[in-house]
Amino acid sequence: MGIFYHQLLQRYIYIRTHSAERSHIKIKGTKFKILTHQSPSLIPQINSLRHHLSSNHLIAMHTTVVNYRYKRSASRLTVGAHLFGILAIILMLVWLLHYRGGIDYDSDNSDRVFNVHPFLMFFGFIFFAGEAMMAYKTVMSEHQGQKYMHALLHLIALCTGIFGICAAFRYHDMRQIDDMYTLHSWIGLGTFILYGLQWLVGAAAFLFPGGTAESRLRLIPWHMSMGRTILYLSICAALTGLMQKFTFLGLSKALGDRESHLINFTALAILLFGIFVDLSVALARYV
Amino acid sequence: MGIFYHQLLQRYIYIRTHSAERSHIKIKGTKFKILTHQSPSLIPQINSLRHHLSSNHLIAMHTTVVNYRYKRSASRLTVGAHLFGILAIILMLVWLLHYRGGIDYDSDNSDRVFNVHPFLMFFGFIFFAGEAMMAYKTVMSEHQGQKYMHALLHLIALCTGIFGICAAFRYHDMRQIDDMYTLHSWIGLGTFILYGLQWLVGAAAFLFPGGTAESRLRLIPWHMSMGRTILYLSICAALTGLMQKFTFLGLSKALGDRESHLINFTALAILLFGIFVDLSVALARYV
Numbered sequence: 001m002g003i004f005y006h007q008l009l010q011r012y013i014y015i016r017t018h019s020a021e022r023s024h025i026k027i028k029g030t031k032f033k034i035l036t037h038q039s040p041s042l043i044p045q046i047n048s049l050r051h052h053l054s055s056n057h058l059i060a061m062h063t064t065v066v067n068y069r070y071k072r073s074a075s076r077l078t079v080g081a082h083l084f085g086i087l088a089i090i091l092m093l094v095w096l097l098h099y100r101g102g103i104d105y106d107s108d109n110s111d112r113v114f115n116v117h118p119f120l121m122f123f124g125f126i127f128f129a130g131e132a133m134m135a136y137k138t139v140m141s142e143h144q145g146q147k148y149m150h151a152l153l154h155l156i157a158l159c160t161g162i163f164g165i166c167a168a169f170r171y172h173d174m175r176q177i178d179d180m181y182t183l184h185s186w187i188g189l190g191t192f193i194l195y196g197l198q199w200l201v202g203a204a205a206f207l208f209p210g211g212t213a214e215s216r217l218r219l220i221p222w223h224m225s226m227g228r229t230i231l232y233l234s235i236c237a238a239l240t241g242l243m244q245k246f247t248f249l250g251l252s253k254a255l256g257d258r259e260s261h262l263i264n265f266t267a268l269a270i271l272l273f274g275i276f277v278d279l280s281v282a283l284a285r286y287v
Numbered sequence: 288m289g290i291f292y293h294q295l296l297q298r299y300i301y302i303r304t305h306s307a308e309r310s311h312i313k314i315k316g317t318k319f320k321i322l323t324h325q326s327p328s329l330i331p332q333i334n335s336l337r338h339h340l341s342s343n344h345l346i347a348m349h350t351t352v353v354n355y356r357y358k359r360s361a362s363r364l365t366v367g368a369h370l371f372g373i374l375a376i377i378l379m380l381v382w383l384l385h386y387r388g389g390i391d392y393d394s395d396n397s398d399r400v401f402n403v404h405p406f407l408m409f410f411g412f413i414f415f416a417g418e419a420m421m422a423y424k425t426v427m428s429e430h431q432g433q434k435y436m437h438a439l440l441h442l443i444a445l446c447t448g449i450f451g452i453c454a455a456f457r458y459h460d461m462r463q464i465d466d467m468y469t470l471h472s473w474i475g476l477g478t479f480i481l482y483g484l485q486w487l488v489g490a491a492a493f494l495f496p497g498g499t500a501e502s503r504l505r506l507i508p509w510h511m512s513m514g515r516t517i518l519y520l521s522i523c524a525a526l527t528g529l530m531q532k533f534t535f536l537g538l539s540k541a542l543g544d545r546e547s548h549l550i551n552f553t554a555l556a557i558l559l560f561g562i563f564v565d566l567s568v569a570l571a572r573y574v
Contacts, residue, residue: 282516
């Protein structure tokens with residue numbers, strides 16, 4: 001009972017004003033929509049808790065107003081995340097297709113095999129993982145639907161990520177280069193293992209068979225914090241990877257000014273994508 | 288009133304059980320200490336709000352139990368952050384003093400001038416900024432004291448950071464190298480400008496003269512989210528910087544295996560410091 005009541009106040013805002021139930025309130029001249037409970041299936045439970053909330057109307061109302069402001073800010077940040085994500089994909093495709101000879105896993109040309117790696121690690125792994133993190137805001141559905149989409153998008157990211165890592169190992173094989181001796185490879189593989197563990201723990205606790213309400217409540221802060229940490233770890237992996245490729249290419253043949261700028265701007269776009277996903281999710285805590 | 292009441296519930300946990308005020312409660316066989324209000328100056332205000340809290344005892348109690356668990360986990364993470372921070376400083380000092388000829392801002396040897404840059408950017412900037420972020424947990428004082436220490440440590444980080452950046456420009460001058468053309472320089476200067484802005488906004492809103500209670504309440508989530516974002520940005524700047532130096536050194540003379548491992552492990556220690564500071568602060572939200 002205590003647990004459910006707590007969750008309810010955190011996630012669903014219920015308003016009971018002095019006057020009556022209204023759809024809008026005015027504070028300091030600004031009109032705000034009152035956000036009521038979001039999930040229809042919870043209405044009976046909320047109704048049964050009404051009498052508990054009667055002394056809470058000030059809190060509840062204030063929370064709603066603040067939340068509504070964050071919701072708007074957070075939505076703009078989500079739009080920003082999408083723009084930088086798409087920009088990063090475009091820049092990377094221009095780089096790989098125009099300057100680096102294309103993307104082909106089954107090619108005999110080892111460079112084209114290698115190009116699968118940065119493409120899948122960003123578009124397959126980081127981009128989909130970011131979308132999964134934002135799914136609670138971008139997927140128009142009830143909480144349950146958002147949750148399944150969150151898990152599904154992360155699963156796609158996990159699978160394409162594995163494929164992308166295989167491409168790097170296949171390239172090393174073809175060129176007879178040692179595996180796992182650079183900073184990028186350590187950060188990258190470490191991140192990916194953490195990501196896999198996070199997915200397994202998340203699926204076990206929140207999907208099937210699912211933990212108890214208390215264990216879920218205790219796990220959620222860890223799940224969210226670790227998720228954001230892993231996002232930044234993957235951004236670090238991407239930046240170190242791009243810098244490393246830059247170095248190796250620079251050693252084998254001089255890079256043109258255009259190509260080096262392209263690589264740097266791709267890295268910046270990936271970094272900005274990560275920042276916007278992070279802020280969008282961080283502020284969503286207050287939605 | 289509404290605002291203060293809200294803040295109170297977020298930050299100070301007040302327990303009123305059915306039976307009486309107790310110092311411990313037992314849930315599922317485990318004994319938990321009840322954390323009461325943390326700031327003595329708030330006791331009169333809490334007392335005057337007692338009657339509002341009477342219907343909230345279930346929530347409050349549950350919150351306390353959950354909080355207490357996070358408090359312990361978060362403290363362990365803080366210890367981890369300190370260990371990795373100190374490890375990173377030691378590794379960096381071994382690298383700069385033993386392999387790179389020492390640290391001296393006024394030297395005629397440009398390499399010794401340069402070495403001021405990585406040392407101050409990590410030990411002066413990132414390490415102190417991390418300590419400032421964790422000050423709310425490591426400084427044994429009332430909230431007000433922790434807040435001033437938070438601002439002071441960030442100010443120290445800001446000043447040594449400026450000094451560290453100057454060292455890089457002085458090195459460029461001595462060697463007649465172009466400024467600001469690498470990915471590291473863009474990320475680094477961008478991060479530092481954001482950091483300065485964050486400090487100014489934070490000082491204006493929370494220190495002198497300080498905003499209204501409502502504006503503070505609205506700013507706190509932004510301040511915290513941006514703070515964590517800037518932390519990761521500075522970690523990205525450090526990693527790209529170390530990789531860039533690695534490349535430049537590798538181009539001018541072959542690096543030994545020992546030195547390249549040392550640079551990579553320094554980078555890993557800095558990354559782990561950032562992760563532990565982040566998680567320690569993230570979970571402190573639930574303390």
